[in-house]
Amino acid sequence: MGHREDLLEGAKRCLLEKGFLRTTARDIVKESGTNLASIGYHYGSKDALLVQAYVALIEQMGDRFDPGWGAGDAAQAPGGSLERFRDVWASVIRSMPESRAVWLLSFELILQGDRLPEVRKLLVEAQEQGRSGIVPLFSGVPEAELDQETVETAGRLYQTLLQGLMVQWIFDPDSATDADHLTEGLRRVIAGATKG
Template sequence: MNHRDDLLEGAKKCLVEKGYAHTTARDIAAASGAHLASIGYHYGSKDALMNAAVIAATSEWGDTVAEALDAVEAPDPQARLAALVDRMRASTPQERELLMASVQAYAEAQFSPELRSALGAAYQEAHREFAALLDPGSQDTPQGRALGAAAYAVFSGVILQELVDPDALPDTEALMAALRRLTGAP
C-alpha cells in the first residue's frame, strides 16, 4: 500500500472509531502511520480525505448489499425482499462498523456536493439492483426504478433501526406482513 492508500485506510478507521466530526488530521496521521503534511499533499485537505473515506465506506457497504442481492433466490418479489432483509439483518452485527461509517455519510452529504453526488450515484445503482432482483428486466423502466427505490427505502430503514435498537424491531415476517397491510397487497 502507498501513502495515499494508508491515509484512506486511516481515515476510514477514524470514521468508525471517532466519527466524521470528531476526527482530526492528527488522528488520521496517527492511524495511518503517515506524516500530517501528506494529507494535504495527497488529498488537499482533511475534509477531502474524510469525504473520500465516507465514499469508500459507502462503496464497501454497497458491495456487501450487491453480494447479498446476488445470493437471494426466492420465488416472488415479496419473498426475495424478505430473504434479503433477513440476510442483511443477520449480518448487521459483523458489519456494524462499516454500516455506522456509511450512515455518517448521510449527514455529511449536506455539506459536500461531491459526497452528495457520489451518494446519489450509489442510490441510482442500488435502485437498479433492487429492481433487477425483485422484477428481473424492469431495472431500466420508470416502474422498475420506482420499485427499486421503494425496496431500498424499506431495506435501509430496517438496517438503520437494526443498528439503533434491534430488540424493538419486529422480525422480518412481521415486517413483510405490515408492508402488505400498508400497501393493500395480498
C-alpha cells in the first residue's frame, strides 16, 4: 500500500476508536505510519480524509446489507418483492451489532454538522451517492441502470427507513423494529393504498 491507502486505513481505525471530533492529524499519522504532509498532499485536509474514511466504512457496512452477502450462490427473492424487502432488512439488522461503532459515528456527525460546514457539504454529497447505492439491494436493478427519479424517490424512502431503524437499534435493540415488522407494515400500507 502507498501513503494514500495507509492514511485511509489509519483514519478508519481512528474514527472507530476516537470518533470524528477527537481524531487529530497526529493520531492518523501515528496509526498509518505516514507523515503530516502526506495528509494535505493526498486528501487536502484532515477533515476531507476523515470524510473519505467514514464513507469507506459506510460502504463496507453496506456490503453486508445485501441478502446474498456471504451466502455464495444462494438464490435471492425477486427484486421488488415483499420477500426481498424483508430479506434486505433482515441483513441490515444482522449487521447492527458489528456496525454499532459506525452508527455511533454517524450520530456524532449528524449532531456536529452545523459546526463543521465543510464536512457537512462533503457528507451531503456522500448521502446522495448512498441513495443510489441502496436501491439495487431492494430492486435487483444495477445502480448504473437506475433512473434519477427512482433514486430520488425509492432511494430516499429506503434511506429514511434505514436511518430510523439505526436510531431504534442504537437506542434499544430489544424493542427495535425487526424485518418482519417492517414487511408487515409495508404490506398493510400497500393494501390500504389499493383499497381506494
